[in-house]
Amino acid sequence: MIVLLAAALAGTTPIDDGAPPQPVAGSPAASAPAVTAPAAPAIAPAVSSIPEQAPARAPDGQILPVIVLPTVTPVAANDTAAETQPADEGAIVVNARRGPPPGDPVIALNKVTFAATQAVDRAVIGPAAKAYGSIVPAPIRTGFRHFFTNLTEPVIALNFLLQLKPGKAAETLGRFAINSTIGVGGLLDVAVAKPFKLPYRRNGFGYTLAYYGVGPGPFLFVPLVGPTTLRDVIGLGLDRAFLPAIVGGPLRSPAYVTGSFVVRSLNDRLDDDRRIQAMRKAGDPYLAAKEGYLAARQEQIDELKGHKHKEKAAPAPDAQTPPAAVNPAAPAPAPTGPATTGPAHAPDGQVLPPIVLPAPAPAATPAAAPATTTP
Structure with a gap:
């Protein structure tokens, strides 16, 4: 009774289980426009659990709707790296080169x-x-070759000067002068022979x-x-x-x-x-x-x-000092057949037949002295 009386004096009805108060007819709150609470936002299906919050109240006593925040799923730092890594770590990945080769x-x-x-x-x-x-006979073809080569000698001498090689530039100009005069305008390469000995150099x-x-x-x-x-x-x-x-x-x-x-x-x-x-x-x-x-x-x-390409040849052993690899106690076995040399080249470029050297006779080992017995 006391509660009903207090509610009648206040112009409201009792509140049950947190429900919003209903205005009483004739009260000032009944004439005011009804306030509709905004609908709660939809919850994403990915959210597994929603934290419960207690209902909040406005200063005028009205209960505000509960604001629900979706749960954010944390992303692992290595998820991106895991996606880029191949499924099979033991697989062999072949990257084919595309495009033209270098150079x-x-x-x-x-x-x-x-x-x-x-x-x-x-x-x-x-x-x-x-x-x-x-x-065209070979001597005439050679003359043509010498003539056109002789015309390149001034360019060669100039480039030797540009390379700071005045000695070779002077030799090249000497070749040009000799072949242009004595060599009948360059048809003959007389500068390469004695007594001049000035070889042709490319440049x-x-x-x-x-x-x-x-x-x-x-x-x-x-x-x-x-x-x-x-x-x-x-x-x-x-x-x-x-x-x-x-x-x-x-x-x-x-x-x-x-x-x-x-x-x-x-x-x-x-x-x-x-x-x-x-x-x-x-x-x-x-x-x-x-x-x-x-x-x-x-x-x-x-x-x-000045970087000449030289073939690496084995150094010749000293004639006075025997090679360290030779063991005097174990002499090399004597050859069993004739020794044959490789093909040699003649001065004109022809290959000479191989030279067969007779096999040296093996040295006879001295016979052991007969054992003597003392009487």
């Missing part, structure tokens, strides 16, 4: 040019070079670039030039343009330029016939031509820098 970025274009050049060589240049070699702007550390750049297979590199193409262009730009005159005429190019090309094709045939017999002719050129070029550059 040959335009290998696709080079192979097309190489195939086209070989086709033209088989059909035109090779037969023309053989016809040229059969028609050019491509050598100078390499001498000062310029790399070869990408490998190229250029028509009418063959295997080369970007550095050597630039050097060759400077070599061919230097003398005509300075001397001028007939060296610039189209007749001389065309005729000299044809004669040099035919001579070079005859000289390189064996190398070309060996290259075509290789498993990969393109790779053989590429590696052969790069190896020969690197050897020339190393020789220019």
